[in-house]
Amino acid sequence: MLKRKRKKEIPIFCIELGKHIRELRKINNLSIEEIAFKAEIDAQNLRKYELGKQEMKISMLKRIADAFGVSPSELIKFNED
DSSP states (O other): OOOOOOOOOOOHHHHHHHHHHHHHHHHTTOOHHHHHHHHTSOHHHHHHHHTTOSOOOHHHHHHHHHHHTSOHHHHTOOOOO
8 A cells, every 4th residue: 555645734834925925926026937046946846936836945035035136034924914
């Protein structure tokens, strides 16, 4: 019998962070590809972060923040309702 791999549950914080990144991107009228290019990451990975389907390493947070021209602490400032 094959064991099914359990899907890792993504913390709510990561989901909310992804939503915030998407909001910033939309506010700045930028495509996923443009931010991904500036952050030097794969657009598909950025899409996963925005959708809250993948956890983000701190190094990636820094690269995305740099792409927006903000500090990582500014990037994680959002309302968790």
